Amino acid sequence: MTIKLYACLGSGNCFKAWLALQQINKPFDFQLIDVLAGEQKSPAYLAVNPMGVVPYMVTADGIGIGESNAMLWYLGEETSLMPDTKEERATALKWMFFEQSKLEPFISPARFFTTIVPEMKAEQAEKIAQWQESAKPGLSFLNEHLKRYEFMLSSGYSLADISVFGYTHVIDEAGLPFADYPAIARWKSAVEATAGFKPLSQMVPHGEAVAA
Ligand SMILES: N[C@@H](CCC(=O)N[C@@H](CS)C(=O)NCC(=O)O)C(=O)O
Known part of the structure; x- marks a missing residue:
């Protein structure tokens, strides 16, 4: 199988x-x-x-x-993709929980009603604005991190990058411009340049x- x-x-x-x-x-x-x-x-x-x-x-x-x-x-x-040390693996998990608690719950629905079913955008406008506001602290935190690190972990590209990339690479489709998060935009290009992407x-x- x-x-x-x-x-x-x-x-x-x-x-x-x-x-x-x-x-x-x-x-x-x-x-x-x-x-x-x-x-x-x-x-x-x-x-x-x-x-x-x-x-x-x-x-x-x-x-x-x-x-x-x-x-x-x-x-x-x-x-x-799996970090080598237990410290790096714990840090990868930290970012993967961060992704599911600070990013995905807000970027995903804002993008869904903005880009996937745009016919519902007007009726969901108030909620979309709330989701966008709720996504901003996590995105700012991530942007600060990526000013200092090429990838999520200091050891290099890993499954933590794939996790965070899932929704962060389409923030513009959720009405959250990359121009507000230049380090995230830089990292997005770095992930897109990894082998087999x-x-x-x-x-x-x-x-x-x-x-x-
Ligand atoms: N935390 C889950 C989220 C799963 C999830 O909510 N998936 C959405 C699509 S992205 C879904 O199946 N929605 C349909 C539904 O809830 O009925 C994961 O990371 O896999």
């Missing part, structure tokens, strides 16, 4: 696992789950992932793993459809 990734298009969380698979050059099956059509709540998909969200990954041994950052950790084992726009399915 090969690894199977269940994902929807355009999602920063799904992109993280997909990008790691590209960069470690691991073959995998891609199963598209159409979140906009509600396919993540279909009986067929709930039988795979009872949480009813994407991304979801099933390992070659048939073990299901939820949470994008847990997938990164699994995929990073025994590759150059492929952009979110190239994340396309190559699996069979899940029956509704």
